[in-house]
Structure formats: structure tokens, C-alpha cells
Amino acid sequence: MKAFSYLTTKGEPRIGVQTPEGLLNFTQLWGYFKELKNFPRAPELPFLQLMVELDYFSEETFAEVIAAVREYRSLDDIIIREPFSWQLPVQRPTKILCLGRNYRAHAAELNNTVPEAPMYFAKVPSSLLPHQGHIRIPAGVGRVDHELELALVIGKRGANIPESKAMEHVAGYTIANDITAREMQREEQKKGKPWTLAKGMDTFCPLGPWLVPAGSVADPHNLTLELKVDGEVRQKGSTADMVYGIPELIAYISRYMTLEPGDLLLTGTPEGVGPIQPGNRIEGSIDGLGTLENGVVQAGSD
Numbered sequence: 504m505k506a507f508s509y510l511t512t513k514g515e516p517r518i519g520v521q522t523p524e525g526l527l528n529f530t531q532l533w534g535y536f537k538e539l540k541n542f543p544r545a546p547e548l549p550f551l552q553l554m555v556e557l558d559y560f561s562e563e564t565f566a567e568v569i570a571a572v573r574e575y576r577s578l579d580d581i582i583i584r585e586p587f588s589w590q591l592p593v594q595r596p597t598k599i600l601c602l603g604r605n606y607r608a609h610a611a612e613l614n615n616t617v618p619e620a621p622m623y624f625a626k627v628p629s630s631l632l633p634h635q636g637h638i639r640i641p642a643g644v645g646r647v648d649h650e651l652e653l654a655l656v657i658g659k660r661g662a663n664i665p666e667s668k669a670m671e672h673v674a675g676y677t678i679a680n681d682i683t684a685r686e687m688q689r690e691e692q693k694k695g696k697p698w699t700l701a702k703g704m705d706t707f708c709p710l711g712p713w714l715v716p717a718g719s720v721a722d723p724h725n726l727t728l729e730l731k732v733d734g735e736v737r738q739k740g741s742t743a744d745m746v747y748g749i750p751e752l753i754a755y756i757s758r759y760m761t762l763e764p765g766d767l768l769l770t771g772t773p774e775g776v777g778p779i780q781p782g783n784r785i786e787g788s789i790d791g792l793g794t795l796e797n798g799v800v801q802a803g804s805d
């Protein structure tokens with residue numbers, strides 16, 4: 504089961520869901536379901552993040568709603584046939600928490616050692632970019648790298664979450680590209696400065712296309728990641744090689760920061776990071792989560 508947020512050609516926000524019949528307009532399905540079950544006061548569901556915040560985002564909800572509506576009417580007019588534009592799976596997280604050096608081979612390729620505790624930094628929400636959007640590289644920033652990462656979306660608020668309960672706080676998974684102005688980051692590091700700018704520019708956090716409910720991912724610690732630039736494989740790894748797994752990451756950060764529904768956690772990148780250039784086409788794939796595609800342009804040129 505895979506879900507996504509999209510805009511119709513009229514600019515209306517919708518949730519879509521992939522089924523054997525095709526892509527279905529889940530916002531419309533939900534409307535029929537409310538009518539059928541006599542839930543007139545239940546909210547409309549135009550965005551995935553709202554579904555996550557209401558704790559409705561699960562494989563079970565999608566399956567129940569589709570089955571109930573199918574019983575009393577055809578799904579034919581609910582199939583998405585018009586063109587649409589992909590939107591972010593979550594559009595306004597309170598924070599985007601990211602891991603540095605969470606894969607040994609990647610730490611080594613940048614001459615870094617593996618940290619003694621999870622090494623967190625943050626990206627800013629305004630850096631988010633949907634599937635098929637263009638990464639915009641400002642003039643004069645030097646080398647800019649791709650970093651393909653498994654991202655998870657928090658579904659349940661929590662602080663001081665024990666490792667044993669951590670997975671209950673994950674609503675679902677998606678794909679992120681932690682775009683990094685590498686030269687600028689190195690300069691900042693040398694001067695003992697933070698990396699906020701190198702990691703946080705507009706469009707430097709491509710995310711999507713799908714949000715897959717946690718229940719649909721059998722083992723998030725055994726997924727192959729692969730990133731291609733213009734069709735050539737640059738990164739290939741497995742989430743099995745993460746230094747700190749998801750329960751440890753959630754337990755650690757939630758000692759210091761309350762996790763909110765819709766928050767994003769980027770779990771780090773495997774080896775093979777490298778530069779991107781205007782004109783490149785970047786495709787990041789993770790088992791069962793689809794492929795996140797983005798072009799690259801010089802800022803100011805589109």
C-alpha cells in the first residue's frame with residue numbers, strides 16, 4: 504500500500520492511493536465513506552499530513568475505506584485519470600532531523616569516524632522539494648552532493664520514548680535526498696561553524712513520492728537503496744548497514760526533543776555520495792518505497 508499527496512489541475516489538494524485498480528482519489532473515497540457510515544462531522548482529508556496527525560494513516564484505514572465503498576458503488580470514477588502534480592508527503596513538519604555518519608562506509612569515504620552517539624543535525628522545512636521538482640543550485644556555492652536516505656514520518660507525539668516502544672511512533676516511510684553544498688559544509692566545518700546553510704537551502708530536501716504506512720514495510724532495517732545520476736548508479740547500499748537503527752535513533756533524540764506527528768527523521772546516507780550538476784536527472788529508489796526523481800537547475804534559470 505502506497506499513498507501520496509497531489510494537486511489536481513484545478514489546484515485542489517488530494518490524497519491518492521495506489522491499488523491494483525490504479526491510483527484512486529482517496530479524498531473522494533473518504534467522502535463516500537463518511538456518508539456511508541454516517542460520520543458527517545469527520546474532517547475532510549485533503550492532505551496526508553492531516554491523516555497522520557489524526558492518527559488515521561495506516562494500511563488498515565485505507566483497506567477498510569476502499570472495501571466499504573466498493574461494496575456499495577463502483578470505484579471507476581474514483582480512479583485518477585487526469586494529470587496531477589505530486590505534492591510533499593508531509594508539507595509542514597515541525598522539524599526535519601537528520602543523521603550524520605550513520606553508515607560506516609560513508610563516514611570513511613569523507614575521512615570521518617563513526618560517532619559514539621547518533622550525530623544529529625537539522626534541515627529546515629523550507630528546503631523541502633516534492634517528487635519531480637527541480638533542485639536549484641545557487642551560483643558560487645561549489646560542489647553540491649546527493650545523499651539518498653530512508654526517511655520516516657513520526658505518527659505519534661512522544662518524549663523519552665523507550666527503544667521498545669519507538670516503532671509505534673513511526674507512521675510511515677518515504678525517500679529523501681539530503682542535498683549538501685559539500686564545499687561550503689567543509690569550509691564551515693573548518694571554521695567550527697554549523698552546517699545549517701550548506702544543508703538548508705531551498706530545494707535541498709527532495710522528499711517522496713509516496714508515504715508507505717509502517718505496517719506495509721516488513722523490515723525497514725533491510726531495504727536496498729540505490730541512487731542514479733543520469734541513469735548511472737552512484738549509490739547502492741542497504742539500511743541493514745545503519746550504525747544506529749531506528750529504535751535507538753528515536754529513543755536518543757526524544758530524550759531531548761518532543762517528536763510531533765509529521766516530523767521527519769532522515770536516517771543517514773550510505774557510501775557513494777557525489778556531485779550533481781545543472782541538467783542532471785537524479786533518481787533515488789528504496790525497496791518498496793518507489794523512486795524519487797528530481798532534475799537539477801542553476802538557481803535563477805527556471
Ligand code: MG
Nearest residue numbers: 650681771772
Ligand atoms: Mg545525510
